[in-house]
Amino acid sequence: MEKLKLQFSSISDALMMDGHGIYVWIVYLVAALILIAFSAVTDSKLKMAKDCE
């Protein structure tokens, strides 16, 4: 548990992640975008369905 501490000294460090940042951040960004889009599309369709009632 004691190993669980902030691993980066600056924001750019966290973004770069020793050259692996591009892979890590792309995965998380795309996943977040897809999950949010899925939720938003369902919400808007729900709203439309309710309006039609």
Add this chain to the structure above:
Amino acid sequence: MNEFKKLFQKTRNWLGPILIFTMVMIAFPLSLNIYSSELVSSFESILVISLLMTAFISTEGIFNEDYSDGTFEMYISEDGSMFQLVLEKFCANFLMVSLPIALVGLSFAVANGAILENYLSALIGIFFVNTILTSIFAFGSSISLNKGAILGIISVLPFSMPAVILFGRFLDNLSLDHISLSFLQLLAGLSIISFLIFAWLSSKIIKLHLE
């Protein structure tokens, strides 16, 4: 016996898939240099893909005619067992299509110089795998009775992958002469199970279509 006669009379339905399989097998060496070593090494994958393709072509319209001309409805109204009818159809298909295809596949394997240490095992193996694939695609055909073949194929294609993997291992072992009786028993067991299960499922789905 009745289903066997019906299929025999419709030459296109049983001869068509055999001819297509044969044509693919002929086309394969034509696309390569006949002295090429690729002829032997890529034969296995061509055989698997051809079997897969022929299985869905041979079962594409297996239930369509009986469905559209009211045979199924009449059969149900006469309290006939749909499962039995489907089993008969499957059996007729295996004898008229799967068995000849296994023979054609084996003869092309020999002609292309594939290293098969035991021809009888190869023949039995190809027949069993073809039986599994045909059962799966016949089930797909029951799903897409009046919706075109594509729906059935995409719904059941994923189920055929384990059979394809198993057949690949079978051919690998065969070329190394490592094939054991237990492998053939496994294929036989799987083909009997898939034959019965998919026949039962197909009969259920056809009844659903008729409701």
Add this chain to the structure above:
Amino acid sequence: MKNLLLPLISIKEYISLNHKIYPYAMILGIALVLVGWGMGLFFAPIDAVQGHSYRIIYLHVPMAIYSQLIYWFMAIWSFCFLVWKIKIGPYMTISAAYVGCMVTFLALFSGSVWGIPTWGTWWQWDARITSTFILLIMYIALLTINSSFQNINKADQITAWVVLVGVINIPIIKKSVDWWSTLHQPASISLSSESSIDSSMLIPLSISIVGVGLFLFALGLKVSRLMILKREEI
């Protein structure tokens, strides 16, 4: 007991239960995902072999777990629908299929990107990748079947049968790593034996798994509500 079973029989009861559970599942899910991913991305120690790229694990593993779990969920509901004609069965199955399709895609996508720095390739015909790809095709096929029939009851029943037949693929996916030659490592975490992963990595991973599960559950609830609204007049 009767109150618990009522939502299974009555769509109206299900909708009211859905409305009650949804906000809690959604808020708790998002909070846990943020905590889990935050801890995993910034606080968990670096992996000695893979470096920082291993941090994709906090997204990839939950997605991979749920891509299979969702199929089991669908299979159970399909079984209940076919045997006991439970009314909400098809809604649960199809809404789970939408979520499962998205989750399986994300599992494949995150795995592919992770493969670039780790294996040097984004795709390999590895047993687990291939079988997960087949699972994605299965989800798409199920959704296609369900939308292909005018008669909704027929569509639901045929879909339920195909879901049940497809269950055979799930153990194959689960066991593929042990059975076939593969690039994948064996499972690092297990319920039945001690995990091979350090606790400082395991804690964020566990939080992510629970958080993603709750979030997906909330999404499923929302999709099922939409399907009910479209199909039935309440």
